[in-house]
Amino acid sequence: MDVRVDERGQGLDADIRTGACVQGVQADDSGFTLTLEDGDRLAVRAVVAASGTFGRPHHPALPGLEGFTGSVLHAAEYRAPEPYAGQRIVVVGAGNSAVQIATELATQAHVTLAARHPVRFARRHTLGRDLHWWLTHTGLDTLPAGRFPRTPPTQLVIDDGRYRAAVAAGAPDRRPVFTGIDGIDGIKVTWADGSTEAVDTILLATGYRPDLAYLAPLGALDEHGHPFHREGLSLTHPGLAYVGLEWQHSLSSNSLRGVDRDTARVARHLAARLHRH
Template sequence: MNTAVYDAIVIGGGQSGLAAAYYLQQEKLNFVILEKNPVNLGSWAHYYDSLTLFSPAEYSTLPGLDFPGGADRYPHRDEVVAYLKSYAAHFQFPINYEAEVLNVEKNDGIYSIQTAKNEVFRTRSIICSSGSFTNPNIPKITGMNDYTGLIMHSKDYKNDLAFRNKRVIVVGGGNSAVQIAVELANTADVTIATIRPLKFVPQLYLGKDLHYWLTRTGLDNNQSLEEKRLLMKSIDGVIDDGFYQNAIAQNKPNHKKMFKAFTQIGVIWDDNSHEEVDAVILATGYKPNFDYLNNLSVLDKSGNPLQENGINQSSENIYFIGLPWQTSFSSATIRGSGVDAEIVVQDLVKHL
């Protein structure tokens, strides 16, 4: 067993974990990052091939090191992967790879973290930035178990190769659902199915990206619960420069109300019509992924952290970074990770 007792351990080495590491290093604390992947940091390398950020490079940086290249361009997935690796190398953060955390216990004020390799790490505080990518939300749909076609979550989608000339339904109304459906519509017969009407949020206002206005107006700063609710309503939708909305207007893909049920070979639509379908891709988001904290009183019954601004609302020195709308719209994005990490580390230091 590792006998060292760290000031802090960061669980997850993606964008949020690295942002936390930056501020822990600035405070000269003794810490280590536990990253479950063998090489890559976080989940970016596992996303679909064509993914691009919906924020420009200028607004896609972690603290202390700018994203390389032109400020106004929208970086590709592989550029983000490379940036995270270079960021970790630049600051020489201590990272333990292939260290998947299974359980956390507390004894005499010290947390013991057990990994899948049966390693044990001890620490005075924990920052949880493990994300939710490995815990997809799979909705329960009538007839799902009887369907003989392909059902997959968007986390497992890479490209259109397996779907060419197939009949495909993409379920979901968010950015990933629309991007995947539009991509597939180039080579397949595709419908995007949603419970509510699709909503598009303009990516550009007066020639400037949405993220520019959020920072200039201060709406991107730490917000009250009511302010967050209001902003969530106003910009809840697919962030789009017009490309995706135009594609759907041209039925590439077409858009229909969510189907009622699966049949053995397809689906039953809202108008009771039956259709054969080759595959259904569920772009239905993710659920909390903090099961390793089940022995501590820091989660609600649904597994969501009991936190405010990433700070646990009990006596435990447990923190969270990377939660959607943790402090603002930019939370859970690369840029927002730095803002939230600073808030969390400032509080962590007070309680060591």
Template sequence: MTPVRHTQVVVVGAGQAGLAAGYHLRRAGLDFAILDANAAPGGAWQHYWDGLRIFSPPAHSSLPGRPMPQQSGTEYPDAAHVVNYLSGYEKRYDLPVHRPVRVHGVDRSDERLTVRTDSGTWHSQALVMATGSWGRPFVPAVPGRAGFTGRQLHTHGYRGTSGFAGQRVVVVGGGNSGAQIAADLHAVATVRWVTRRPPRLLPDAIDGRALFEIATRRVQDDGPRISDLGDIVATAPVRAARDAGLTARPMFDRLTPAGPAWADGTVWPADTVIWCTGFRPDLAPVGLRRPGGHIPLEGGTRSIEDPRIHLLGYGDWTGPASATLIGVGRTARTAVTGITDLLH
């Protein structure tokens, strides 16, 4: 028989956003459950490539209540260090995480929300969607993509430089992932990095600390937008690859069986194409999506259509810097304050 459980709040996702929500729900004294599709702690960080480094020192990469410890030998920790931190965070605050549990849908037609999962049904009075976007990689519909005879993968599937030595690799995408993966491969492969517009590296002195400060000033409508300064954080590996000659080229027009082709007829034979073309919010179960992808919100995180539902950690549209370790705590507090007001 399928189990049915009841709680005041269901949180979907146990990455950094879901754990920050759990911290504030615990402090508010509410009954809640966190449902996580992953089999192990760490959110999306457990799936990132080996060479990934976070943008900020630990002191500026912490969730509320517990500073991230230093990682020996480096100022900017790797993804494995973040996974260990998130795992310890769950234990420290005894957060009620249930895994692996995959949410299939949310019924909003009753006074209670009904959350349907592959391991039973949950009834709640409020819901926090903190699923992130790792589960929905996006690849553009480039002409000829299906006919390319080499290997194709997305950021979602990249794990490191192993197996790429001596290859000709096309890295597509002008964001942080594209820059970091192109830099990661630059020392072992022949890399052609292509972007739709010239990539804009932030000044070398800007890291996650400065990004959070800029985002905070924007909340107060004081200071520049991050996008006014650049799009890519110049991490040490990115700077090293840049100084060693890595540059971006314009996006190709199509893929041929042999590799990318440009409008002037140039074809670059390639072994692999890596699509660093982003992700989409993983929000299908809640059924609130609108044309253009975003769900209309008020108060930063609360759904206008159904105030019982809050979205957390999907980017600046759910709160400035809300997709960062240090930034999500502030918007999690806002969401839980709204839920507390609703329930009382």
């Protein structure tokens, strides 16, 4: 679909295509060539990868998981607790999704929340204001990423009180991550105290990574699929940039609260780069 008029009727001179999945990007003398899923090719001067940071579910290498013969799924695949009624379930993770899903599942099943770190709760409301309001109005949202620890111990779980109460009541119960899975009976996990227990389902609430495989031909990504960049500007190609990455510039870079600021900054610097080159 070619759209060239904005909501006020003013021309954008923009070729907007929906349902056009990019399969690969290659660099050439004039910029880049994009290959789309339908085989179409586009020649462009610059590429901004704005596909965010939540496109690829992360499956960590947990001890013995490859030998588990029960059901393994990621939080991205979870929809409702009813299909798991009566099961023994281990939810791996300590962030918002892990705690919320584990608490919901605990209404139908016996659930353990397994994580390498304790669950850390943050109050959803303080003095009548939402946590996101405080982050915005205190300026924490806009502080450069270098002012924060790059690898915090755990993500804070934003809570109105119910999740803390559920974990405290043991529904779900909380344990360290299992240390292995029985090699003979692949449905038994081994806990840190040496005990073993049969488990029906392991649910990985272990986050996401950027889905940037289409940039692999450029050599713009490291071995884990993360881009080489500084504040959204590629370190490998002057005409390549990113928007929506976690900690791209600040705490809110991968959220709606911060992506607009990063977009304006990246556009200015990318335009200057293209002018120089």
